[in-house]
Amino acid sequence: MTLTLNHYLFVSGLLFATGLAGVMLRRNIIIIFMCLELMLNAANLSLVAFSRFNLVNGLPDYNAQVLVFFIITVAAAEVAVGLAIIVALFRARQTTHVEDISSLKF
Amino acid sequence: MSPILFYLFAALTLVFGVAVVANRNPVASALCLVVSFLGLAALFVGLDAYFIAVVQVLVYAGAVMVLFLFIIMLLDLKVEERRKLNIPAYAGGTLVAVAFVAQLWQVLERFGAGHAPMPAIWPASGQTSIDDVRNIGTTLFSTDNLPFQVIGALILVATIGVVVLSKRELK
Numbered sequence: 001m002t003l004t005l006n007h008y009l010f011v012s013g014l015l016f017a018t019g020l021a022g023v024m025l026r027r028n029i030i031i032i033f034m035c036l037e038l039m040l041n042a043a044n045l046s047l048v049a050f051s052r053f054n055l056v057n058g059l060p061d062y063n064a065q066v067l068v069f070f071i072i073t074v075a076a077a078e079v080a081v082g083l084a085i086i087v088a089l090f091r092a093r094q095t096t097h098v099e100d101i102s103s104l105k106f
Numbered sequence: 107m108s109p110i111l112f113y114l115f116a117a118l119t120l121v122f123g124v125a126v127v128a129n130r131n132p133v134a135s136a137l138c139l140v141v142s143f144l145g146l147a148a149l150f151v152g153l154d155a156y157f158i159a160v161v162q163v164l165v166y167a168g169a170v171m172v173l174f175l176f177i178i179m180l181l182d183l184k185v186e187e188r189r190k191l192n193i194p195a196y197a198g199g200t201l202v203a204v205a206f207v208a209q210l211w212q213v214l215e216r217f218g219a220g221h222a223p224m225p226a227i228w229p230a231s232g233q234t235s236i237d238d239v240r241n242i243g244t245t246l247f248s249t250d251n252l253p254f255q256v257i258g259a260l261i262l263v264a265t266i267g268v269v270v271l272s273k274r275e276l277k
Contacts (some may be wrong), residue, residue, distance in 0.1 A: 001109050006220035008153070011116045013210040015123055015146075017203040022127035024199030027189070030132055030178060034139050037170065038123055041146055044158075052153040053219075058228035059236055060154060062245040068158050069242065070250075072165050073257050077264035079170050083177045084271035090181050099189075 008049035016042035029089075029096045033082055040075050044068045112152060119145035131185045132178045136171060143167045154227060156238045 015038060022035030051064030086096065093101060118141065125138040143166045150159035214220055229236050246254055 002223040003109055003112055004221050004223060006214045006217065007112065007116075008149070009214055009217075009220060010210065011120065011149070013207060013214075014120055017207045017210075018120065018123040018127060020206065021199050021203035024202065025196055026127060027192075028132060028183075030174070030181075030183065031126070031135055034126055034135060034174065037139065037166070038126065038142065041143065041162075041166070044162075045146060045149060048150055048153050048155045048158055052155065053222070053224060055225050055227060059241060060227065062241045063249070065155055065158055065242055066245050066250050068155075069161065069246070070253060070257055072158075072161055074260065076165055076170055077261050079173055080268050081264050081271070083173055084268040087177060087180065088271050096181065096183060 005049055005053045009046055012042045012046040012049065015039075015045065027098050029086055029098055029101075032098070033079070033086070037075065037079070040071060044071055047071075112149070115145045115148040115152070118142075119149065132183045133175065136174045136178060139174070140167050140171050143171070154236060154238070157242050 019035040019038035019042060022038065023032050026032055026035065047064045047068050051061045051068075054061050054064075056062075089101065090096060095101065122138045122142040122145065126135045126142065129135040129138060143162060147159040147162040147167070150156075150162060227236055
């Protein structure tokens with residue numbers, strides 16, 4: 001039983017599906033945000049797996065790992081801005097439940 | 107990485123990932139997310155991406171999760187009260203996730219390169235290990251130098267944006 005690329009890609013896909021289901025099932029805006037992070041991490045796992053299985057001169061493909069580094073950086077910035085928006089929203093509406101925030105709903 | 111460790115950490119990541127979605131208490135969800143990220147970092151170590159694993163623990167399990175917990179406690183969120191179950195949303199969400207996994211399974215079955223075992227890495231002569239951090243640094247500062255500086259500008263913009271958003275009254 002040896003590990004193949006498919007093992008890692010399938011774990012990554014399952015993690016992505018978990019995050020996707022969370023975004024659609026949950027109604028708490030903070031939990032939705034956590035599930036978004038879960039999906040970003042699933043993408044990172046598949047990138048690192050492709051980097052390790054696609055050797056360049058006997059070493060992993062470091063372009064993929066630099067891309068993962070960028071994704072982590074952007075995700076950190078995104079979390080900071082998103083949580084600031086959530087705090088501003090909570091101040092205005094006193095709720096984090098998405099069904100209570102419907103003034104833009106047609 | 108031995109298959110046993112892979113299955114252990116993959117199970118850890120996935121089980122706690124599901125726990126994030128299933129928990130009613132936001133604090134418990136956030137703590138489950140930390141464990142899920144740590145399991146993922148262990149998977150990165152298994153893929154010989156030591157630098158990414160360390161960054162994952164520092165940035166995600168450290169900084170991002172502290173931010174999440176800080177906001178949850180600042181907003182003083184309680185355990186969600188049960189509301190009327192939104193059946194179409196639950197059915198739709200589960201259906202889309204299951205369909206995605208089924209389709210992925212189909213694609214991976216036919217993906218020939220995915221069935222090959224993990225190739226062995228051979229470090230350059232004179233090196234004992236793969237010098238992960240040096241290689242990433244070389245790539246980052248030579249071929250990907252422009253994106254790196256753009257990311258710096260992005261973080262500056264994000265910082266200013268957060269300060270503006272956090273002001274008492276938004277104009």
